[in-house]
Amino acid sequence: MNFNQAIxxxxxxxxxxxxxxxxxxxxxxxxxxxxxxxxxxxxxxxTNGKTSTTKMIGAILSQTxxxxxxxxxxxxxxxxxxxxxxxxxxxxxxxxxxVDEIKPIIKEVNVELKDSLSxxxxxxxxxxxxxxxxxxxxxxxxxxxxxRWDATNIADAKVAVITNVTLDHTNILGETIAEIAREKSxxxxxxxxxxxxxxxxxxxxxxxxxxxxxxxxxIVEGExxxxxxxxxxxxxxxxxxxxxxxxxxNNSINQALKDLTIIARRELIGLNPxxxxxxSHNEDGARQLIKSIKQDFTYKKAILIIxxxxxxxxxNVAKVFKDFADLSIITQNNSERAQETSVLAQxxxxxxxxxxxxxxxxxxxARKKATADDLILITGxxxxxxxxxxxxxE
Numbered sequence: 494m495n496f497n498q499a500i501x502x503x504x505x506x507x508x509x510x511x512x513x514x515x516x517x518x519x520x521x522x523x524x525x526x527x528x529x530x531x532x533x534x535x536x537x538x539x540t541n542g543k544t545s546t547t548k549m550i551g552a553i554l555s556q557t558x559x560x561x562x563x564x565x566x567x568x569x570x571x572x573x574x575x576x577x578x579x580x581x582x583x584x585x586x587x588x589x590x591x592v593d594e595i596k597p598i599i600k601e602v603n604v605e606l607k608d609s610l611s612x613x614x615x616x617x618x619x620x621x622x623x624x625x626x627x628x629x630x631x632x633x634x635x636x637x638x639x640x641r642w643d644a645t646n647i648a649d650a651k652v653a654v655i656t657n658v659t660l661d662h663t664n665i666l667g668e669t670i671a672e673i674a675r676e677k678s679x680x681x682x683x684x685x686x687x688x689x690x691x692x693x694x695x696x697x698x699x700x701x702x703x704x705x706x707x708x709x710x711x712i713v714e715g716e717x718x719x720x721x722x723x724x725x726x727x728x729x730x731x732x733x734x735x736x737x738x739x740x741x742x743n744n745s746i747n748q749a750l751k752d753l754t755i756i757a758r759r760e761l762i763g764l765n766p767x768x769x770x771x772x773s774h775n776e777d778g779a780r781q782l783i784k785s786i787k788q789d790f791t792y793k794k795a796i797l798i799i800x801x802x803x804x805x806x807x808x809n810v811a812k813v814f815k816d817f818a819d820l821s822i823i824t825q826n827n828s829e830r831a832q833e834t835s836v837l838a839q840x841x842x843x844x845x846x847x848x849x850x851x852x853x854x855x856x857x858x859a860r861k862k863a864t865a866d867d868l869i870l871i872t873g874x875x876x877x878x879x880x881x882x883x884x885x886x887e
Contacts (some may be wrong), residue, residue: 496585499592503572506612511665513642518614520602522647525595525618528625529632532562534648535736538636538677539656539690541778542725545755546656547635549729554631555579556749557737562624562632564645566613569757569879576620578627591619613637617644631736639666641679653680653709654732655689656725658696659777660806671695678703686735687711690724721781722759726750757878759785762885765865767792770882772875774805779813782872792868797821798855798881801873803832811840814872820862821846824855828876852877853884 494502522529537547544565551563561579568574576583595618603609610618617637624632634645658674666673674696681687681700687709689700697713704711714724714731734740754760757772759782767790773782797818801807815821823838823846825831834850849855852871859869871881 494589494593494596496589499589500572502592502596503612503615506610506615511638512611512614513665515642515644515647517602517606517608517610518618518644518647520606521595521599521610521614521618522621524598524602525622526625529621529648531625532629533631533736534650535631535633535652535654535732536636536640536645536648536650536680537634537654537656537732538640538643538680539654540659540673540775541773541781542656542690542721542728543635545722545758546654546725546729546732547633548753548755549726549750550654550732551577551633552580552749552753553729553733553741553746554633554736556745557741559631560627560629562620562627562629564617564620564624564632565635566616566637567875569875569882572616574756575616576623578624578629583623587623588619591623595619595622611644614644617647621648636677636680639673639676641676643680646680649682650680650685652686652688652732652736653682654728655680655687655692655700656728657690657777658692659775669695671699674699675703681707681709683707683709685709688728688731688735689713690728721785757875757882760878760882762882763869766796766860766863766867766869768869768885769871770878770885771870771872772878773872774802774810774874776806776809776813779810779872782870783813783817786868786870790868792866793864794819794867796859796863796867796869798824798852798859798869798871798877799837799873800824800826800834800852800877801832801837802828802830802876803836804830805874807832807837808840810873811837814870815841815844818870819845822855822859823848824852824877825850826852826874826876826880828874831874831876852880856881856884 554561563577573582636643666676762768825834838848
């Protein structure tokens with residue numbers, strides 16, 4: 494098996510979609526010797542900020558000398574992006590070897606259960622197994638969605654982080670803040686430490702009840718702030734300190750985070766004009782992104798390039814971004830989930846906008862329209878961010 498064949502095998506499992514329940518991954522991990530039990534775990538859930546917080550926890554713990562595995566999702570270009578040990582991604586050769594090894598075991602489980610493992614379950618199990626092979630000491634795991642039925646939640650996490658709770662994936666997690674909070678609160682295990690960000694009152698009540706039910710400890714980190722990256726950093730520091738059972742000095746924390754780059758998370762790609770690429774795809778994420786841009790960047794005119802998924806709440810996402818932009822360029826990423834340019838454009842009526850289906854052409858238009866003092870924001874989904882980065886970094 495070569496790398497392309499391994500990727501094709503993993504991609505084929507995307508056809509099975511999102512699956513609730515943990516019986517499939519439990520069965521697979523049992524056949525692999527329950528690798529997730531061979532090291533400690535920290536788990537991170539929330540509607541937004543999961544990847545940034547997960548990466549920061551990993552970097553801080555690595556700085557202390559621990560061997561740390563970090564698992565995030567989704568990836569922009571390669572599954573290798575999701576799996577790191579002390580900042581180094583799994584190699585293509587390692588990924589191929591793992592897929593080759595566990596492929597027959599996956600088939601056994603699918604046959605025995607008469608049910609096929611999902612893509613996320615397979616990649617998560619592969620990650621647990623890889624971390625065990627690398628003899629890591631602690632894994633920092635980003636939840637894929639929710640918490641209760643997520644494959645990452647098989648790990649018995651000593652520290653559970655909930656960044657925030659807003660409306661997203663409502664067709665699966667629930668239609669209210671309380672319902673979604675309940676799903677996410679299940680990452681808090683018996684006797685563990687829960688570290689949570691600023692939650693709406695109804696979400697905090699649910700989380701507090703979960704903490705009480707499982708005799709966990711709770712700390713609320715920070716207050717509502719426009720600086721969401723500062724909130725994520727505060728959560729990461731708190732989680733790392735609770736895991737280590739000691740305080741960390743600012744110098745060591747700053748040293749750990751100074752070179753940390755998280756692609757497609759308010760990523761600065763260019764200057765004169767300022768060009769930012771971000772994968773925000775829900776209303777709250779859009780609001781947080783805009784607040785942070787207004788706080789941290791100076792510009793005369795804001796030009797927006799946007800493409801969103803049609804299965805997201807694109808009308809409300811579009812409204813937030815429309816109010817921010819002086820000019821919007823409506824485009825369409827290459828994902829099958831992408832909303833058509835003509836449909837998304839309807840949300841920008843009564844504003845200054847251009848419809849251009851090609852992201853590459855949209856970027857060229859934005860550059861021609863922008864002066865050195867302007868800002869170009871490219872956003873709407875991770876697929877949009879991925880495609881735009883390739884165009885910009887050519």
